[in-house]
Amino acid sequence: MSDAACFHCGEPIPRGVDFFIRIESTPRALCCRGCQAVAQAIVDNGLADYYKNRTQLPQRGHELLPAELEQLRLYDHPQIQKSFVLESGAHLKQAVLILEGITCAACVWLNERHLLQLPGVKSVQVNYGSHRARVSWDEREINLSRILAEIQLLGYQAHPYNAQSAAALREKRHKKDLRRLAIAGISAAQVMMFAVALYAGAWYGMEAGTAGLLRWASLTLTLPVMFYAAQPFYSAAGSALRSRHLNMDVPVVIALVSAFVGSVYNTLLGAGHVYFDAISMFTLFLLGTRLLEQNARERSVEAAENLLKLAPAMATRVSDAGQQCVPVLELIPGDRLLVKPGEAFPADGTVESGASAVDEALLTGESRPVAKLVGSGVIAGSINLDSPLTMIVTGIGEHTVLASIVRMLDHALAEKPRLAQLADRVSGYFTWALLGVTLLVGLAWWAVEADRAFEIVLALLVVTCPCALSLAAPAALAAAGSHLLRRGVLITRGHALETLAQVTRVVFDKTGTLTVGKPVLQATQALAELDAARCLQLAASLEQASEHPLAQPFLACVKPTELLPVSDARNELGRGVSGDVEGRRYYIGRTELAGHVTQSSTDSGMTQVWLADESRLLARFELADALRNDAKALVDMLKARGMKLSILSGDDPATVRHIGDQLGIDDCRGGLKPADKLAALQAMQAAGEVVMMLGDGVNDAPVLAAAQVSLAMGGGTQVARATSDIVLLSERLPEVGHALNVSRLAMSIMRQNFAWAIAYNLIAVPVAALGLVSPWLAAIGMSASSLIVVVNALRLR
Amino acid sequence: MTSTLIFLLGLTCIFLLLIGLGIFWAIKSGQFEDMEGPSQRILMDDDDPLLPRRRVETDALKKAP
Numbered sequence: 063m064s065d066a067a068c069f070h071c072g073e074p075i076p077r078g079v080d081f082f083i084r085i086e087s088t089p090r091a092l093c094c095r096g097c098q099a100v101a102q103a104i105v106d107n108g109l110a111d112y113y114k115n116r117t118q119l120p121q122r123g124h125e126l127l128p129a130e131l132e133q134l135r136l137y138d139h140p141q142i143q144k145s146f147v148l149e150s151g152a153h154l155k156q157a158v159l160i161l162e163g164i165t166c167a168a169c170v171w172l173n174e175r176h177l178l179q180l181p182g183v184k185s186v187q188v189n190y191g192s193h194r195a196r197v198s199w200d201e202r203e204i205n206l207s208r209i210l211a212e213i214q215l216l217g218y219q220a221h222p223y224n225a226q227s228a229a230a231l232r233e234k235r236h237k238k239d240l241r242r243l244a245i246a247g248i249s250a251a252q253v254m255m256f257a258v259a260l261y262a263g264a265w266y267g268m269e270a271g272t273a274g275l276l277r278w279a280s281l282t283l284t285l286p287v288m289f290y291a292a293q294p295f296y297s298a299a300g301s302a303l304r305s306r307h308l309n310m311d312v313p314v315v316i317a318l319v320s321a322f323v324g325s326v327y328n329t330l331l332g333a334g335h336v337y338f339d340a341i342s343m344f345t346l347f348l349l350g351t352r353l354l355e356q357n358a359r360e361r362s363v364e365a366a367e368n369l370l371k372l373a374p375a376m377a378t379r380v381s382d383a384g385q386q387c388v389p390v391l392e393l394i395p396g397d398r399l400l401v402k403p404g405e406a407f408p409a410d411g412t413v414e415s416g417a418s419a420v421d422e423a424l425l426t427g428e429s430r431p432v433a434k435l436v437g438s439g440v441i442a443g444s445i446n447l448d449s450p451l452t453m454i455v456t457g458i459g460e461h462t463v464l465a466s467i468v469r470m471l472d473h474a475l476a477e478k479p480r481l482a483q484l485a486d487r488v489s490g491y492f493t494w495a496l497l498g499v500t501l502l503v504g505l506a507w508w509a510v511e512a513d514r515a516f517e518i519v520l521a522l523l524v525v526t527c528p529c530a531l532s533l534a535a536p537a538a539l540a541a542a543g544s545h546l547l548r549r550g551v552l553i554t555r556g557h558a559l560e561t562l563a564q565v566t567r568v569v570f571d572k573t574g575t576l577t578v579g580k581p582v583l584q585a586t587q588a589l590a591e592l593d594a595a596r597c598l599q600l601a602a603s604l605e606q607a608s609e610h611p612l613a614q615p616f617l618a619c620v621k622p623t624e625l626l627p628v629s630d631a632r633n634e635l636g637r638g639v640s641g642d643v644e645g646r647r648y649y650i651g652r653t654e655l656a657g658h659v660t661q662s663s664t665d666s667g668m669t670q671v672w673l674a675d676e677s678r679l680l681a682r683f684e685l686a687d688a689l690r691n692d693a694k695a696l697v698d699m700l701k702a703r704g705m706k707l708s709i710l711s712g713d714d715p716a717t718v719r720h721i722g723d724q725l726g727i728d729d730c731r732g733g734l735k736p737a738d739k740l741a742a743l744q745a746m747q748a749a750g751e752v753v754m755m756l757g758d759g760v761n762d763a764p765v766l767a768a769a770q771v772s773l774a775m776g777g778g779t780q781v782a783r784a785t786s787d788i789v790l791l792s793e794r795l796p797e798v799g800h801a802l803n804v805s806r807l808a809m810s811i812m813r814q815n816f817a818w819a820i821a822y823n824l825i826a827v828p829v830a831a832l833g834l835v836s837p838w839l840a841a842i843g844m845s846a847s848s849l850i851v852v853v854n855a856l857r858l859r
Numbered sequence: 860m861t862s863t864l865i866f867l868l869g870l871t872c873i874f875l876l877l878i879g880l881g882i883f884w885a886i887k888s889g890q891f892e893d894m895e896g897p898s899q900r901i902l903m904d905d906d907d908p909l910l911p912r913r914r915v916e917t918d919a920l921k922k923a924p
Contacts, residue, residue, distance in 0.1 A: 237886050244882040248875055271861060279868050283875070 068093035134207040134214070137222060143206070146222040148460050154184065156198040157206065158469075161188065162219035162231060173213060175305070180204060180212060195220070239294075239356070243349045246291040249283045250342035256280045257339035270332065277329040280338035288322055292345045294352075308493040313500075314348065317523035321837065324516055337520065340837035344524055347845030355533060355852050377408035380452060390458070397455040401446045410457035410464075413438045418448040467552060467791075480560065485816070489531045492823075496526050503831045514833055522830040525840035526823055530851045534815030537855035542808035545859050550792025551801045558787040561771040562805035564752045567706040569743065571757030571765060575775060576709075576721060576795075577687040581669060583615045585684040597681035601673050603628050604639045604650045612671060613639075615685055638671075649674045686717070689724060692795045697725045699799035706751070710739045710765075739765045756798070757786070773798060808858055815851045822847045 066075050069083070069090035081092040137143065143157075150156040161173060173195060177186040182203025188195040197209060213220040221231075256276045263273055295318065299311040321337040328334035377393060378400045379386045385400060390408045393399075398414065401407055407420075419431035422444040431447050434440060440453055442462040459465065500522050507515035543553050553559060570576055586594040602620035605613035606628060631641035638651015650673050671683040700707060708729040711718045715732030722730030731742065743765065746753055755769035766772035766786050774786035775793055790797060826843060829835055835843070885891065 240886045240891050241883060244879065244886065248879055252871065252875060272864060275861065275864055275868070
């Protein structure tokens, strides 16, 4: 055995040493405990592929200093980074990390600020909802392990994000929270019983020994609450103090600790009041509200995470050697995959052979199956319904449409709208003010009635509720966002909902947004003795030879069996098609047809195509881009809401006019260059209007960016490139109207929440300061206040 | 009086311990993971063949061949 090499570092394994690691059920020999720890870390993090892909051996495990730092250093390896790091520019890298130990907004702030101070870290955004941090850094100045180590120094655990480990972590934390809640609940119920006995005893008279016994019993049952159930508050308050930033956990901990110390003192003394009942109840209610709030937030994050889970882990690769089942991680662009009916597509790609219907509902909200033919694009995560398809992989992992949707969603959740930022700042000041006021009130009561000072200070600390203030906005935003996503509307920027609620004018960026984007035959006019049907048949037969986009609508109108054979078909570029049908030569095209002069009238907004034979014109066809079925519904909906509507298009003005007339939009401007659109937009904005722009999101980035809020049609694969604030994944226009409704509702719920939080505190603080609230009543009051905020927000779902 | 009280308090603590263990077990076995599923599941008729009326029918079916 002495010449065997360590599976991890490649060094010879000394005689008599027996370290093993199981990788995919194969035991591997290792040289030392250090290597074992590192290898275990790699395997446990689901990164065992590192061993398959690595090109160089790492340093021996124990040669690096602390074991923790060493585990982190693994994440610098390019092979390992491949699965979760995105190159966002030259030397610029971006990764999503899960942070364990985030309990409050201060943790988010602490991490963000600390990391930003490091040289080379370009941006940090921590999502409070999903506990994910998006970090981008310059790899020349800093490496990922240093960033992870810094996070650990702060007392948090950072892991690279992959969807499965996030779910496992969440489940672990959820169970821990439930255990804390259970402890607090059991103890609160029982301590309350003792408290009733004590109150009754104080009223009717009770032996000092009996009262002492009950106090001791209460103390015993409160111990697990203080030392186990209330732990999250201590760690949150501690991290807040470390960052020299106050949050609501600080007064909570002051209240808990002082109530406990005071009660223990009175118990030892055998006289005076004890507050064990208030401690247990306060902890129970706080934990309960937090659990509810967390569940609400997580459900909205789940919507995004479920998307990632759509993509399967294994794929069937087809090669010359036959079919082979391979992990999705091993796929590379260009691979040929077989996707059977009922299976989900493992990667983005194009159909190489076969035809089938595909269910993209979870991505777009569109419940009808979408037909896929050779050459169609397919999206990872959508489900093949009818028959087997062979596809060529074009995008995998981080580069799929699915991943980019999740990335955008994450980004939006991390960005806080103005109102939420304000609330965060205010609740910081609020806590300072609260501590100051408490001190003053405490001193005043000390001077007036020293006996009651302690109880009143306690009630004051407990009754105030800055958490309702800081929850008011995020709870509503998260609920609205997840509701809209289920309807196929993806919010990609934090401010989008807020702005959407204020929109006064909707601008359609181009006619393609309102139309299907394919020309359809609108009218046929026979000009000679041949009837319209015959002309159409001739036209379609001729167009068989053409690949011009205008050929499709003709072929769509005539059954394939009715097409006539055409001989000597000639496709003259820019002119049209000519060919012999049943012995006669026919011409079809737009102008200058076989020497005939065609007088085209362009005022109808139609595209005209003419059919002729050698001697005369036979028919005129009018083609136009058809409106989307639901365009009219959207326009009516917006008008009913008092929105002003405009079309700013680069298309032919007559076409634009025609579409505007059909829909009832008065302000239609055609023939605009992007610069003209921008100028028109700025003119509207100068007039004080809040403009929402609808476009296809890909070609008009600057114009979309100039609008206060932009919405892009994001069907299929375009979504990855879209640059707008909102993406309409479903391509169902009426959802735009729905999104407007939801945004207004969300804003009004946010305002209600703020009003409630402010009013509650304005009333509760003076009442408590006057000594009218006992500590246990204060505990109920503050919990009810945050509960109302969260439940109100959940109405949006 | 006091000794009775001590006995009762001790009993309380034992009961609380048992309750706590029970809840911890329930949490560990994942009974709180899905709060909606079980309430729906009660409506599923997977116990249909056990109902007396059905039982007669199923028995009859069994005897038929």
